[in-house]
Structure formats: C-alpha cells, structure tokens
Amino acid sequence: MSKKILLSENEIPENWYNIQADMPNPALPPLHPGTKQPIGPEDLAPLFPMELIKQEVSQEKWVEIPEEVRDAYKIWRPTPLFRASEFEKLLGTDCKIYYKYEGVSPSGSHKPNTAIPQAYYNMKEGVKRITTETGAGQWGSALSFACQRFGIECEVFMVKISYEQKPYRKLMMNTWEATVHPSPTALTESGKKVLAADPNSPGSLGIAISEAVERAAMDENTKYSLGSVLNHVLMHQTIMGQEALKQMEKAGDFPDIVIAPFGGGSNFAGLAFPFLQYKLTEGKNIRCIASEPASCPKLTKGEFRYDFGDTVGLTPLMPMYTLGHNFVPAPLHAGGLRYHGAGVLVSQLLKDKLIEAESIQQLDSFDAGVKFAKSEGILPAPEANHGIASVINEVNKAKAEGVSKTILFNLCGHGHFDMSAYEAYFAGNLTNHYLTDEELTTNLKELEDIPMG
Numbered sequence: 001m002s003k004k005i006l007l008s009e010n011e012i013p014e015n016w017y018n019i020q021a022d023m024p025n026p027a028l029p030p031l032h033p034g035t036k037q038p039i040g041p042e043d044l045a046p047l048f049p050m051e052l053i054k055q056e057v058s059q060e061k062w063v064e065i066p067e068e069v070r071d072a073y074k075i076w077r078p079t080p081l082f083r084a085s086e087f088e089k090l091l092g093t094d095c096k097i098y099y100k101y102e103g104v105s106p107s108g109s110h111k112p113n114t115a116i117p118q119a120y121y122n123m124k125e126g127v128k129r130i131t132t133e134t135g136a137g138q139w140g141s142a143l144s145f146a147c148q149r150f151g152i153e154c155e156v157f158m159v160k161i162s163y164e165q166k167p168y169r170k171l172m173m174n175t176w177e178a179t180v181h182p183s184p185t186a187l188t189e190s191g192k193k194v195l196a197a198d199p200n201s202p203g204s205l206g207i208a209i210s211e212a213v214e215r216a217a218m219d220e221n222t223k224y225s226l227g228s229v230l231n232h233v234l235m236h237q238t239i240m241g242q243e244a245l246k247q248m249e250k251a252g253d254f255p256d257i258v259i260a261p262f263g264g265g266s267n268f269a270g271l272a273f274p275f276l277q278y279k280l281t282e283g284k285n286i287r288c289i290a291s292e293p294a295s296c297p298k299l300t301k302g303e304f305r306y307d308f309g310d311t312v313g314l315t316p317l318m319p320m321y322t323l324g325h326n327f328v329p330a331p332l333h334a335g336g337l338r339y340h341g342a343g344v345l346v347s348q349l350l351k352d353k354l355i356e357a358e359s360i361q362q363l364d365s366f367d368a369g370v371k372f373a374k375s376e377g378i379l380p381a382p383e384a385n386h387g388i389a390s391v392i393n394e395v396n397k398a399k400a401e402g403v404s405k406t407i408l409f410n411l412c413g414h415g416h417f418d419m420s421a422y423e424a425y426f427a428g429n430l431t432n433h434y435l436t437d438e439e440l441t442t443n444l445k446e447l448e449d450i451p452m453g
C-alpha cells in the first residue's frame with residue numbers, strides 16, 4: 001500500500017469541470033438588488049472581468065485552463081493524495097480513509113487554485129487593482145500571491161477579529177505587497193454604517209465583502225474578487241477533485257463518501273463535484289457531505305431563499321441557503337467558515353438532496369484535528385478540522401453498522417498560522433456555540449421584503 005499517491009506535472013488537468021452542465025435542476029438566476037429582476041452580464045461588468053462573467057453562466061461541461069495558469073499551478077500542483085493509514089489505526093477502523101492535501105500551496109490552502117486564474121483573467125483585461133475580503137486570512141494570502149505573480153495591486157479587507165488573531169497572515173499578505181485593512185473600516189460608507197451601529201464590531205465576511213465591493217465599484221481600474229461562493233470559483237477548484245479521481249484510480253479505489261468543510265462551498269465543490277458527476281450522469285452511489293460549524297449552520301438550519309451575499313446589500317440577490325445577511329456568527333476560530341450564506345450551485349444540489357450537510361461543534365472539531373495531527377503528523381487548519389470530525393462520525397457509523405467504507409476528505413489547509421486557536425483549545429478556553437432558533441428567526445425576519453425564490 002502506498003502512503004502517498006502522486007501525479008506528475010504533465011498530469012495537471014487541462015480543463016475545469018463545470019457541474020452546471022450535469023445538474024438535473026438548473027440554479028435560479030441571481031437578481032438585481034434594486035429591480036429584483038434577473039441580472040445580465042453588464043450588471044456584473046463593473047466588478048468582474050468579462051471572461052469570469054462568461055464562466056459564471058457557462059453551461060459548457062469543460063472549460064479550458066489557460067497555459068499560463070497551468071504554469072503557475074506547477075508551483076504546488078498536482079497536490080498529493082494520502083492514505084490516512086495512521087489515522088485509521090488510531091481510530092481502530094476497517095474503513096479506508098484518503099485525504100487530498102492542499103496545504104502544500106504557497107499560501108497554505110486550496111485558495112490559490114482560484115486566485116491564480118482570477119488574477120490572470122483580470123491581468124489579461126488590463127485591470128490595475130483588485131479588492132477582496134478575507135476571513136481567516138487564507139483567501140487574502142492566496143489572492144496577494146496571485147496578484148503579485150501577475151503584476152496587479154491587491155487591497156484586502158480582513159475581518160477584524162481574524163486580523164487581531166492572526167497577525168502573521170497580515171504580514172504574509174504584506175510580503176506579497178498587498179495592503180490589508182481590519183474590517184469594518186472608516187474607508188467606506190459600508191464600514192462607517194456598521195461602525196456607527198457598533199463601534200466594537202468584530203467584523204464578518206459579509207461586512208468585509210460590502211467594503212471590498214464598494215471600493216471596486218467606485219474605481220474603473222479596480223475590480224473585485226471573491227474567494228468562494230460564485231460558480232466560477234467553485235469551478236476553478238475542481239482541479240482538486242479531478243486530480244483526486246486519477247489518484248484514486250491509481251490506488252485502485254473509489255470513495256463511497258467524500259467529505260469537506262464548508263464556508264461558501266469552494267473546497268467542498270472542488271473535491272466533490274468531479275466525483276458527484278458520476279452520481280448525476282451514471283447514477284453511481286456516492287455520498288458527498290459538507291461539514292459546517294454549529295455556530296454558523298446555514299446548510300443544516302438556514303432557509304433556502306434569495307439573499308444578499310454581503311451585509312449591506314450591494315451584491316446581487318442569490319438563491320441560496322442563508323442565515324440572513326445580517327447574521328454575525330460567534331467569533332469561532334475557523335474564520336473561513338463564518339459566512340452567512342452558501343454558493344448557489346451547492347445550495348441547489350442540497351435542495352435536490354444530491355448532497356448532504358452536517359454541523360460540527362467547535363470542540364469536536366479541534367478534538368478531531370488533534371487526533372489527526374498526532375497520527376498523520378500534519379496540523380490541519382481549524383476549518384479542515386470540521387471535515388475530519390465528520391470523517392470520525394462516518395467511521396463510527398460504519399462501525400455500528402458493521403461495514404467498511406472508503407472515505408475521501410479534503411485536508412484543505414494547514415494550521416501553521418492558527419496556533420493561537422490551538423493554544424486556546426489546549427488551555428481549555430474554547431467553547432461550543434449554538435445558534436438558537438430565536439436568533440435565526442430574528443435574522444430571517446429581516447429578509448421579508450426579498451423574494452423567496
């Protein structure tokens with residue numbers, strides 16, 4: 001049995017997989033925030049380069065990866081697929097567990113898989129500056145790296161609580177010459193509005209998105225970039241799942257279950273969609289499980305309806321599972337999972353019961369991550385720990401049923417910049433957070449004027 005299953009550089013996939021071509025029910029269209037009518041490409045043009053807008057709505061099953069993007073991917077791709085043999089031993093399971101490891105990328109997670117093509121298409125269309133938000137700092141780091149590679153300025157609005165928890169993430173972004181602001185700021189009308197209501201706001205991804213979008217909309221040389229949620233972002237990430245398909249074939253296996261943590265859906269979609277393709281087109285029996293925090297449970301407790309992608313209401317309205325765009329989750333340490341909504345494609349697939357979701361408590365996630373680090377040696381990002389906790393849940397179910405399953409999960413990032421979170425966990429200072437039904441109802445009530453979908 002090989003511990004790691006590797007591919008050579010010339011096996012980097014030549015196309016991204018677009019699941020829109022295979023979905024039984026197409027996703028509903030995004031709506032204009034003002035008119036509430038379906039938006040067209042021209043509505044998105046102030047924010048995104050045209051090539052990405054085309055990818056957003058493309059129904060083509062395969063979209064070619066440009067040569068310069070594949071060249072940049074060679075820095076860290078193909079990423080290894082590991083057999084989690086030591087973790088299996090620790091759990092005492094007959095299940096076979098595999099993981100795709102994305103922590104080998106320059107910024108330490110799966111995020112550069114889309115940062116590189118996004119910066120590339122912006123560069124091709126002459127864009128000078130890109131604004132973005134970041135939660136954990138993973139996305140901001142990835143985009144800073146990608147912008148520098150293609151000679152574009154990068155301005156990052158980093159959720160204030162993460163900015164304070166992760167000073168080295170900021171320095172990493174600065175090393176790649178990005179400017180980083182703790183959000184909410186007084187630089188934008190959106191930030192000022194939030195600060196007026198709560199001067200001590202810890203920030204949220206929704207607020208940081210409002211700030212980044214506002215900045216881009218005000219300057220014709222500046223565009224905006226999102227690290228998850230959107231169709232083209234999920235599509236770029238399918239490079240992971242396509243590599244994993246080849247690697248599982250080399251291992252002579254195919255997963256019964258694919259698991260990944262869930263923030264907006266990009267690492268989940270990136271690993272799961274290429275496998276899900278066989279369920280959609282050939283009826284293959286495969287379960288894909290998205291793991292989200294119990295304190296930000298949009299997939300398991302949220303409502304499927306139209307909502308804004310940001311807090312202030314500047315983005316188009318998207319049909320998705322949401323906790324309400326004003327929802328500010330508890331300041332848990334998996335900053336990348338603190339988002340109120342979910343990608344449109346993942347939401348439609350969940351609504352159609354083609355994928356599953358599970359919520360995980362913060363303490364269970366760290367317990368799982370520490371077990372994994374002790375056995376496999378790699379210290380996971382707090383986001384990734386949610387997926388590992390779901391793996392343990394599936395292993396326990398298999399044990400109870402007396403069956404053996406093949407499980408593949410996404411170890412989507414390392415936790416080297418997240419040691420303060422582990423420190424708090426070891427010191428017994430971390431707690432679980434629940435979202436109460438009352439909180440949820442209050443938040444969703446604020447969406448009454450928005451069409452349901």
Ligand SMILES: Cc1ncc(COP(=O)(O)O)c(C=O)c1O
Nearest residue numbers: 138228263264265266267336413
């Ligand atoms: C390491 C890591 N995993 C997962 C996520 C969640 O995002 P997504 O659902 O887009 O993969 C993030 C987001 O920042 C992240 O940094």
